[in-house]
Amino acid sequence: MAVSAFRALCGKSTSLNLSSRKMKEVPECVYTLTKLSALLLNNNTITALPVQLLALQHLTELNLGNNALTEVPAVLGHVQSLKKLYLFSNHITAVPPDVIGGLQNLIVLNLNHNHIQRLPPEIKSLRKLQHLSVLDNQLEDVPEDLGHLTELREINLTSNRLTRLPKQLYQCKGLTKIHAARNRLSSLPEGIGKLKQLAVLDVAGNKLSMFPTEFHLLPLRELYCEGNSFVRREPTSSVQKAEVLTLKELAARLVLREDRGGVSLVHRMLPRYPGLRSMLLEASRCALCPGPFLTTWLECVHFVSLRKVGKLRSPLTVPVRARLCSYACFNVKGHSYYAVATRHVEPN
Numbered sequence: 001m002a003v004s005a006f007r008a009l010c011g012k013s014t015s016l017n018l019s020s021r022k023m024k025e026v027p028e029c030v031y032t033l034t035k036l037s038a039l040l041l042n043n044n045t046i047t048a049l050p051v052q053l054l055a056l057q058h059l060t061e062l063n064l065g066n067n068a069l070t071e072v073p074a075v076l077g078h079v080q081s082l083k084k085l086y087l088f089s090n091h092i093t094a095v096p097p098d099v100i101g102g103l104q105n106l107i108v109l110n111l112n113h114n115h116i117q118r119l120p121p122e123i124k125s126l127r128k129l130q131h132l133s134v135l136d137n138q139l140e141d142v143p144e145d146l147g148h149l150t151e152l153r154e155i156n157l158t159s160n161r162l163t164r165l166p167k168q169l170y171q172c173k174g175l176t177k178i179h180a181a182r183n184r185l186s187s188l189p190e191g192i193g194k195l196k197q198l199a200v201l202d203v204a205g206n207k208l209s210m211f212p213t214e215f216h217l218l219p220l221r222e223l224y225c226e227g228n229s230f231v232r233r234e235p236t237s238s239v240q241k242a243e244v245l246t247l248k249e250l251a252a253r254l255v256l257r258e259d260r261g262g263v264s265l266v267h268r269m270l271p272r273y274p275g276l277r278s279m280l281l282e283a284s285r286c287a288l289c290p291g292p293f294l295t296t297w298l299e300c301v302h303f304v305s306l307r308k309v310g311k312l313r314s315p316l317t318v319p320v321r322a323r324l325c326s327y328a329c330f331n332v333k334g335h336s337y338y339a340v341a342t343r344h345v346e347p348n
């Protein structure tokens, strides 16, 4: 320690490596090295950080990995110069909102191998964040506010307890890698086609029955999807009753069709009814005809060869979700869609 601290004191180095020194706390003299930009404290038994850390006004990288912290130290919320923060392999259970809210310049945040159950909505303050890694924690949900992290390039949520991902994640349009293996995901939200730079998708070891529509349009280079419960291609005959649509559904389809006309009265009047308009934003189109629908559709899949997805070279085929507007469309011969369930009706 003496030599590296001495070098730093002489101004020859702006980085100080104190990893693996069996330290329970940071030595006082470190806080006199005010030019430090990188401080490596990993592989010790540190349990807390004092406010003196604020003397290091140029600190951009702090590695506290493999220590004995039980929470994200409060003082970090005031070290606004930080760009890279490593807190992996501690005993952290909570990420305090006010601490995370003070780290606006963070580019890398690594919280791997802790006991974190939730990320606070204040994570949206990390507007410059590019790499977020929360591998091997106890997350049961991730906040919708992740959608504000528009600089995000990589997110690692592997080995948690997630049952869903928020659709707002797709607002992070620069995402190139999503790691969400070994969770409890039963589906991925619709809209994944917005991720036009997604090169790596790892969803192995979940409970997925199919991929969302537009999956086959992703520019993937790597896909990991083993260990799911994908529906299989086993055609069986079924009773196809003509559906009775609700009045709401019939009206919605009419309005949606008219709105598409561009010059119709409905199209001109719709801006005056913002509530109606936002409801219609949830509408989708039939994969076959392609007429619009709102809440009632036939849940189908088509089987896509992974050779045709991005740059994947796998011989496998996977089921990709497709929704048809009606049995009338489904009964048309010559398409490759398979129904997987009965008609889906959402509560009005």
Ligand SMILES: [Zn+2]
Pocket (backbone or CB within 6 Å): 286, 287, 288, 289, 290, 291, 324, 325, 326, 329
């Ligand atoms: Zn249709």
